[in-house]
Amino acid sequence: MSVADSARSSAPADLARQPVRRFLARVLVSDHPFPWLFPATAMILAFGIYPLVYSIWLSLHEWNRFTRSFSFVGGEQWAKALTDPRMWHALGVTTTYTVVCLAVELALGLGIALLLDRDRRGYGVLRGLMTLPLVVPPAVTGLMFLLMLDGQFGVLTYYGVMLGILERAQPLLGHTSFALFGVMLADVWQWTPFMVLIFLAGLRALPKDPFEAAAIDGANAFQIFWRLTVPMLGRVAAVAILIRAIDLFRIYDYVYVMTGGGPGTATEVLSFYAGRIFTTGNFSYAATISLITLVVLIVVANLFIRLFRVRF
Amino acid sequence: MGFREHDRKTFIADSCREFTARQITKRDFLKRMALAGVGFSGFAAGMLGGARPFGGLNPLGIRHALAETPADMAAWLQEVSKPYAGTKIRYSTEATPPSIVANQLAQEEFSKLTGIEVEVEIVPLEQVLQKATLDVQGQLGSYDLYYLDQSWMATFSQDTIDPREMYKDKPDLAMPGFDWDDFSKPLVDGISMYQDKMVGVPFDIPIFILMYRKDLLEKHGLAVPTTMDDYMNAARTIHEAENGNGIAGTTGQLKSGHYSLNCDWTAWLWSHGGSIFDQAGYFSGGDAEGIEGLNYMLELVKYMPPAAKTWTWDGEGQSISQGQAAMLISWGEFFPGFDGENSQVVGLMEAAHPPAPKKLRSTADAGFGEIPNIGHQGGSAIALSRYSKNLEAGWIFMQWVCSKDIMARSSILGGGASPMRLSSFSDPRVLEKSKVGPGTTRHFEAVKWTIENAMGSEPDMPAWAEISNNVVPVELGKLLAGQHASGEDCMAAIKAQADELAAPFRAG
């Protein structure tokens, strides 16, 4: 019996019996997107708009400590932010962080997904275990790596010193040029499994025919990978890249726990800089920095979508 | 620990627990203790059953030491809180020992007696600041009381009610015997006062004292340092001798971008005759004395574990208790932990007065009410929020938590965190704990002396929270990481930002 048959057979009876179902069915039978989109949209409109509007409003005002109220200052905060060297530095750090992590996570994620995409016994367990890093709260991940990279007690430091790539006098997180790597390490460890998960689901969805045909035609593994797997994973990859890049750009937890933005401002990313300013009460300036982050992300995301012709 | 010894200790512990839970009588208990070979002086035996820990034995746990609230306090509480029973008050605080204890006692005693529910949010210090800032900006009244660090007093001064005024204005709610004079005056001035307003009641007082490993000093024939040069000398000597064994001369809380770095720096700045702001309100950390102090710090860094640049106060304390460093001038709050359960140096640490500063700038020559001295204090106060919707209930709670009895008990139960009230220092319960062991109070003398003679206080100025969190430690962090060419450059960078931030608050 085809799927449609089973659908049809229960249709009239059910509908006749339940008025709510009947209403829903009628509403949802239309090809109009409205009812489908309504719940999600309503929720986003109700709660999501407020932060945006509030931030914009804040960025146009200034908190006066004496009158204890906000006064309108137009673009003053924006001018200040755009000429703030620390803001630009943070932007640079954030960009470096995002690009490097993304590249590494993509490559590793795809590689590991291919590695684990087998039906042999035990691979299910391996796949399950691979998702474990995702389950750890980022704050705890930060603490984990803090402990492991500690100059005195860290297990990673210990082996790093043995291998000659680290020195005890300069713990990784205290090193101006390399502290960012320490933070990136935490991120890569935690989020490569995310990519693995996405790619695994994508690999599982690939139709078998083209691959069989290619094998019959005599293509080798590499050709199959490059010409078939990669393009077909394209859409899934695009979504994963987009989501991950957005999260990377807004990173906060690891920096907060591991380095506090230091040494100096070596690991001060935009979200952390904004967070600092929020904490000491300059809401307006912090909101401005946050909006700058938003704008950059919107522009870059748009570019990405256009460039790679990501079709939604 | 041999089998018999373990048994004996278990027996003692079990008996203590049963006694606390009133499962056995005092006579039985004493009999058992005699069996176990534990003697009691007549005095101590007579004290059994009250809120007193055992002489010679470790505290049995919170429940025992809690015993009862003194009868008169209980009566007053019940009486005064009648109209407010059922309200809920909340405040957000850092996890300091007195705060944790206060929370415990509030649940177990205060709420039961008054019917006022107390909800305490315990979060790291930066979050406390964030939440208080949020609340104040929107005048939300989400929190009825604020836990305010002394560096935030100026920022929040307008958002709280002066407790003395409250005491005067509402006599029917005033706690009898509260005794305002019992609060150490330098403490009140240093922590709570801003422009003649008492912003809150002092609640805890971490203050810099000298703490050292007496075994290591003895081993190298060093006397307890009394001058800045002595201290540097001792640190260097021990470091050179023991660094190979994994013990550094000293330690620090130099995490870049964290307020802790600011605290360490000020101790050296002030002890060399410098100050953060000059009389006119301009940043003066880069003047001659300031640079001298900075260089002193940079020299000391050589004798610290390299990881000192990555930790804040908790890492610093840990480095001592894990035996990684020999001495430090830092928060006296650490001291009981050195005798505590996870420490590897129980009984080896001693507390002393901080060394005499080389030179001191007077308060008159410094700016914004800054008090330069080596004993940097990081105290906090509890303040009553102006926007609270449960003002009276909050006020009752505030008086209770700052009362003589609670403060004395807090300092013992809080594992030896130092008290605010003069009476607490001489409370017999406190004096009794003045020995090696967990919850020790043997550092109190050093703390008290430092409060009265060597207390250094940060400037009182609304922008100070921002400067001490976002500017000073970030630039200093850069210096420590080699991103500034010199100390002078670093100070100049700070000056540029600090002067701008302080501008609206300069007189004239």
Added chain:
Amino acid sequence: MTRARWQNLLHDLGACLVVFVFLFPILWWVLASFKPYSAIFVPQPVFVDFAATTANYDVTILGQSRTAQALEQGGQVGGTAGGGSSYYSIPSILDSLVVAVLSTALCLVLATLAAYALSRLRFAGKDHYVFWVLSQRMMPPIAVAIPFFFIFRDLGLRDTHLGLVIAHALVNLPLAVLLMKSFMDDVPKEVDEAAMIDGATRLQSFARVVLPMVRGGLAATAVLCFIFSWTEFLVSLQLTTSIRTIPVKISTFVTSTGTEWGFITALGSAAMVPAFIFILLVQRHLVRGLTLGSMKD
């Protein structure tokens, strides 16, 4: 295509090695939760040569008071006070669980409905709508957490489970919508049309035809939503006082006199268990995933 025995072996070895490398930090962390401080804070890493202790778990999971525990260990009470009660973490684990499960459910329902429309229906402004949903995720966390504080407080939802569920679902919505849409896109439209030609309504087509086919995608999305809720910190911090989700609870273990590494490692380890179980439950569907064979019959 058959592979030589040794190729298989190599492959298996490689897979195990990779997984082990990724698991190492977790293993190290869990190990630390059983170690006394003297085995953690030593320059040379200690793997097996230490006296294991369950003290950390006794306090955080079993709710044993710290002082009672210290007495058992030989009579030394910690410098930081507070009875075990403030470190007892079972309520936190339950809070986190409730919020994560409910917010995942809410998020999936809303997202799947929206994703279906975005995948199947053509309408003006579709791309813009998708981008708009995506952009919800583009603000720095702090800039979202603070307005949330105001809004939820005004709605009386602050410090309630419901409030947190809504907040988490909201934060996850963009991710869920996008993921579900991409998974649905992989199911050809012809399948729907075939069903509808046979007389099914769109709703039925959605519920009975498409949904079962994207089981793998649903599983993946559910896992991710659960995880994001389970590990979310900033928003949870701002919106709660008495409810302590696990990440917030852990942050309270950082005290002014020292970080309670023992308890942090214990709670961190314990917290992995429920989340991992959830993944395992859902894992089956993840693997079975999409099957595109429907057109063949």
